[in-house]
Amino acid sequence: MWTWFYKLASPPYVFGVAAALTPWFFALAALTIGYGTVAGLVFAPPDYQQGDAFRIIYVHAPAAWLSLFAYTTMAVAGGIGLIWRIKMGHAVAAATAPIGASFTLLALVTGSLWGRPMWGTYWAWDPRLTSELILLFLYVGVMSLRPAFEEPARGDRAAALLSIVGVVNVPIIHFSVVWWNSLHQGATVAKIGTPDMPGSMLRPLLSMLLGFMLFYGAVLCIRVRGEVLNRERQATWVREAVKS
Amino acid sequence: MKIDGAAVKVGVWEAFLLVLRRELALSFRRPDQLLQPLVFFLIVTTLFPLGLSVQLSLLRDMAPGVLWVAALLSSLLSLDALFKSDADDGTLEQLALSGQGLTVIVMAKTLAHWLVSGAALVLVSPVVGTALAIPEGAFGTMMLSLSLCSLTLSWLGAIGAGLTVGLKRGNVLLSLIVLPLAMPLLIFGAGATDRAISGTSPAGALYLLAALCVLTCTLAPFAATAALRISLE
Amino acid sequence: MNIAPDGLCVEKVHVWRGDRHVLRGVSLDVHPGELMHVSGPNGTGKTTLLRVVSGLLRPEKGGVAWQGRSIATTAAEYQSALAYASHEPALKSDLTALENLRFTVGLKRRVTAAELRSSLERTGVGACADLPARVLSAGQRRRVAMARVLAFRAELWLLDEPYTNLDGSGSSLLSALLAEHVGQGGVALVVAHHDLNVAVQTRQLELQ
Numbered sequence: 001m002w003t004w005f006y007k008l009a010s011p012p013y014v015f016g017v018a019a020a021l022t023p024w025f026f027a028l029a030a031l032t033i034g035y036g037t038v039a040g041l042v043f044a045p046p047d048y049q050q051g052d053a054f055r056i057i058y059v060h061a062p063a064a065w066l067s068l069f070a071y072t073t074m075a076v077a078g079g080i081g082l083i084w085r086i087k088m089g090h091a092v093a094a095a096t097a098p099i100g101a102s103f104t105l106l107a108l109v110t111g112s113l114w115g116r117p118m119w120g121t122y123w124a125w126d127p128r129l130t131s132e133l134i135l136l137f138l139y140v141g142v143m144s145l146r147p148a149f150e151e152p153a154r155g156d157r158a159a160a161l162l163s164i165v166g167v168v169n170v171p172i173i174h175f176s177v178v179w180w181n182s183l184h185q186g187a188t189v190a191k192i193g194t195p196d197m198p199g200s201m202l203r204p205l206l207s208m209l210l211g212f213m214l215f216y217g218a219v220l221c222i223r224v225r226g227e228v229l230n231r232e233r234q235a236t237w238v239r240e241a242v243k244s
Numbered sequence: 245m246k247i248d249g250a251a252v253k254v255g256v257w258e259a260f261l262l263v264l265r266r267e268l269a270l271s272f273r274r275p276d277q278l279l280q281p282l283v284f285f286l287i288v289t290t291l292f293p294l295g296l297s298v299q300l301s302l303l304r305d306m307a308p309g310v311l312w313v314a315a316l317l318s319s320l321l322s323l324d325a326l327f328k329s330d331a332d333d334g335t336l337e338q339l340a341l342s343g344q345g346l347t348v349i350v351m352a353k354t355l356a357h358w359l360v361s362g363a364a365l366v367l368v369s370p371v372v373g374t375a376l377a378i379p380e381g382a383f384g385t386m387m388l389s390l391s392l393c394s395l396t397l398s399w400l401g402a403i404g405a406g407l408t409v410g411l412k413r414g415n416v417l418l419s420l421i422v423l424p425l426a427m428p429l430l431i432f433g434a435g436a437t438d439r440a441i442s443g444t445s446p447a448g449a450l451y452l453l454a455a456l457c458v459l460t461c462t463l464a465p466f467a468a469t470a471a472l473r474i475s476l477e
Numbered sequence: 478m479n480i481a482p483d484g485l486c487v488e489k490v491h492v493w494r495g496d497r498h499v500l501r502g503v504s505l506d507v508h509p510g511e512l513m514h515v516s517g518p519n520g521t522g523k524t525t526l527l528r529v530v531s532g533l534l535r536p537e538k539g540g541v542a543w544q545g546r547s548i549a550t551t552a553a554e555y556q557s558a559l560a561y562a563s564h565e566p567a568l569k570s571d572l573t574a575l576e577n578l579r580f581t582v583g584l585k586r587r588v589t590a591a592e593l594r595s596s597l598e599r600t601g602v603g604a605c606a607d608l609p610a611r612v613l614s615a616g617q618r619r620r621v622a623m624a625r626v627l628a629f630r631a632e633l634w635l636l637d638e639p640y641t642n643l644d645g646s647g648s649s650l651l652s653a654l655l656a657e658h659v660g661q662g663g664v665a666l667v668v669a670h671h672d673l674n675v676a677v678q679t680r681q682l683e684l685q
Binding site: 130134137138140141144145148149154157158161162164165166168172 | 403407408410411414417420421423424425427428431459467470471474475477
């Protein structure tokens with residue numbers, strides 16, 4: 001099992017694996033998102049309180065979940081690069097940062113659009129929204145720090161350290177709706193025991209969640225390949241690969 | 245071998261105090277630089293009432309927020325200098341090679357920084373509090389929460405300063421990095437003072453603030469040391 | 478490569494700065510009582526090599542050993558045994574020469590003010606002991622830095638362009654101090670782009 005892990009430290013191997021995985025990720029993502037969209041928008045019954053407005057959850061919740069997942073991935077990958085000095089860790093961290101930031105922005109925007117019919121306002125300074133906004137700023141900080149160094153290797157290490165420091169925010173966001181009374185609704189899916197939602201609403205949501213993660217995986221693979229090519233541009237295998 | 249076999253090794257506590265003395269000596273030889281953040285703090289807190297021309301009662305409602313934003317911004321001004329001067333003249337390398345471990349040195353420097361900036365802000369805060377119509381009964385909570393906040397901020401700033409010390413226009417990046425990390429402090433700190441003003445118990449917010457402070461003071465030294473090592477390479 | 482049980486051993490060190498392969502498998506070893514002169518044109522990595530040897534910079538490949546043990550694992554002990562002088566004199570301009578020495582040497586070993594003053598006397602800047610560093614000339618600052626190296630009483634001297642800004646008497650003084658240090662069994666690694674005129678056998682390493 002560890003041999004697989006060591007192989008992941010090798011740039012050409014990562015390049016190849018990412019290339020192989022991308023079409024699969026896209027295909028499965030298309031299926032799950034397709035099902036989720038149709039089932040969620042058409043077949044799920046309207047919510048008795050919110051009517052059809054609740055359907056934005058099918059984009060908002062997965063986007064918010066992915067924003068946290070991507071940040072954690074970035075911090076873990078950066079940590080691997082920092083502690084064990086495995087360059088591919090930094091490549092994955094650099095690749096995932098803009099994707100995570102985009103998901104955060106999507107979560108904030110969809111949340112804001114949802115807030116208008118639900119709470120009467122586009123924005124409220126409650127714990128979950130505020131901590132999600134802080135997450136966006138943390139992403140921006142990490143993405144600004146990396147290129148500020150003249151030497152890319154040092155920029156990678158600095159960005160990795162910063163993302164690890166910021167990872168403390170991730171559990172705060174997740175648990176903010178539990179710890180504080182807030183406008184934002186509580187956990188619906190992740191509760192231990194039976195979730196609060198009926199199956200016809202829950203299945204599309206889970207499907208969208210899975211679909212978003214697969215989509216993230218696909219885009220990450222593409223970006224990682226780009227990062228690898230850029231970082232290893234001096235290596236002979238890259239010259240061969242680019243020629244062919 | 246030439247080295248003096250009887251050379252007395254310097255203990256960790258002794259080294260800590262030596263660096264602390266060095267930092268305080270350096271700070272007090274430049275009294276103008278010492279006072280600038282304080283003056284900035286006073287000016288910024290004046291800007292809000294002037295700009296908004298509000299009633300006294302409304303001013304009291306805004307006061308905790310205004311105080312905190314001003315304290316945050318003036319702390320940021322002095323954070324940039326935490327490691328920069330030593331990095332520029334090469335003395336940081338001498339400290340890094342002193343055999344004492346960079347963590348002790350970072351702790352002494354950060355504590356010294358807090359003493360001359362954060363602690364000074366806390367001492368000046370009653371003056372500002374009066375100007376912002378904060379009732380005297382709330383001063384205790386205000387000063388306690390400001391102390392906890394500023395100590396935590398000095399540590400978060402040490403991490404940011406360690407990461408940005410060698411960069412051009414590092415002070416802009418420093419703010420960009422430190423402010424998001426400091427936002428929870430702002431929320432709890434201002435919240436505690438707010439509650440003290442309105443008469444309800446600020447205990448909850450103060451406990452959370454203290455928890456954040458303890459967490460940061462425990463973990464930040466290692467992060468700041470790691471950050472500095474990256475910048476020293 | 479035979480690892481000397483004492484002295485400095487650098488083994489196949491590689492350092493990249495961005496895309497540039499600055500140090501390509503550099504190896505050297507210096508035994509007690511030896512002086513090594515590292516020379517080479519600008520940009521060949523002389524300062525980088527010195528920083529790797531001091532432990533400030535971790536090489537991508539290869540390592541440094543002092544007295545048979547890797548410096549990565551024995552950082553505190555190694556730092557206690559070395560005196561590093563960068564090509565800037567590294568003094569705080571607001572502190573006096575004496576204070577500058579006290580706050581750096583004082584971290585490595587307990588020193589008295591008298592000892593530090595005598596080090597300053599030896600390098601010819603005894604009269605400047607209580608003057609703030611900002612009023613000293615470049616040559617005087619270099620002499621204060623030399624006094625600091627002396628005051629460390631370290632076995633290993635790592636000096637980067639130590640003759641910069643020194644006048645004739647300063648240069649001969651430095652050469653005499655180097656000869657004395659090496660003569661007493663110390664190790665010295667000196668980076669300089671010019672020839673050294675030290676009255677001991679000097680080994681050479683030229684970087685390309």
